[in-house]
Amino acid sequence: MKSIIQTTNLHKTYDSGTHALKGINLTIHEGEFIILLGLSGSGKSTLLRCLNRLIEPSSGDVTILDQDVVNANPAQLRRIRRQIGMIFQQFNLIKNLSSLTNVLSGKLGYVSLWHALAFNHQKDDVAEAMANLNRVGLSEFARKKTKNLSGGQQQRVAIARALMQHPKMIFADEPVASLDPATADSVMKYLGVLNHEENMTVVCSLHFLSLARKYGTRVIALKGGKIVFDGSPQEIDEARFQSIYGEDAEEVEIR
């Protein structure tokens, strides 16, 4: 299997002094569905954002698709970023704009500045955006402002936005933490389909072991900014789970 993401000795210390990542060494291969586990504050979001430099790493190296991310200039960085679809817990859509415009914003890494500024989208892009909305089952919501959609629908719009990028991989930061269990599973299903059918690499942080077992091919657990477990989802029994989440965790977070 081809390696697609690599980090060496990755550190992040915030201005506040918090040492959030303490030397992460990681190799992720094409087609893997990685589940990031870890307590709140263990550094999952920081790690995901350091990979595409939404947060600047303090030291260490990141290589994505054979390109040096840390030393990329702004133009190179944008070309790396547009190959990575990103999905967030709070959906992070532009709430006052329609679903269609939101999905089209996924093309920003490809279009010229002036087309983007004028909100003047190419016919092909609009057709593609409609197709992607259709794919997540939301074609009749194209003209609706996203703030009027339910949480699950908003997350599906976010997935359609990511698909516009023709991404090689998807980073998802707790994509289902604000959703009810049934909706959560339906959103995860879309990620699962992309992983299976298009061989898209997925890195997804979660708190639910059941979802991890159902969709993940590999689990990486963080604790205090370090990797404390790296293996298959099936290897995580109760003892492992407690060592990741602490003695009191029981199975509260497991569904």
Added chain:
Amino acid sequence: MNIEKVKKRVLSVILDLVISVYFIGCIAYLANEWAGLSVDLLYVVIVGVLVAVVQNITGYSIGCWGYGFSAEGKKPWMHTFWGWFLVVLIITTFVVGWIIVQVNPYKFFMKFQNAGTIVNGIFSPNLGILSECLAALAETIYLALLATVFAIPLAFVLSFFAARNLMPHTLLGNTVYLIIRTIATIFRSIEAVVWAIIFSVWVGIGPYAGMLALMVHSIAALTKLYSEQIENIDHGTVEAIQATGATTLQTWVYAVVPQIVSPFLAFTIYRWDINVRMATIVGFVGGGGIGLLLLQQQQMLRWHNVGIIIWLIAAVVWTMDIISAKVREKLQNS
């Protein structure tokens, strides 16, 4: 730890110096008013500094209390020196203020007949000069409108560079942010009236000077309001758009602008409202329009003409008030 303590001590000394020099100054002022004793400013400062130093060293001072060095511990204020000193300070300030402002309730209640001429003017306005007034009023309204319209694009662009969350934390980013914020703050703290005086000398008395004055002040004020609005946006959206590979400018247009349009419009309309009011005042000092006309008529003691002008200004301000409230309400609900 230690640095913190030294800083507090220094601040307490500064506070005591200010209070003490001010207090001795008040005493000297009262001595002059009541007993005809004129005291040199130099002595006021010397005595004030001495008193402050003694107070601060012994710990019996307001500064020591404020920064936690008081020699009197946590006693209730009635049993402390600083408490009574504060009371005396407040009373002294009130007495001195009363004298300086020449407060005189007798005049207020007993000299009402002096206002008769102007009240009479207001209630029998001279409709004969209506057309002249309307022309001046048009000047005022248009100058307020242009000042607002010209200010919007400049303030809009500047506000992005004056928003902490959009400027990178690099030397260049910080410098740009600081320079724009500082200039905006300085320009805003200079009143529109002062700008009008400057521009009436620069381009001559008239509505153009008034327009420039309001424009400069509006740019500064709107830049601050706009940029604070930008600092309140949801950062998640910005992250999401950046993650698609968008450029900085694209990110601003897609993630920032849609979040700020409606508050921006609300602020802008509010600003126009303020500018219409200010346009009258600015007219007094050379900014043209209805304010200038009012000043001229007042100086000629033509109270019936003043009357019609006052009615017209009230009508415009009142109308603007209603329109701007309505529009802002609409924006909030949309």
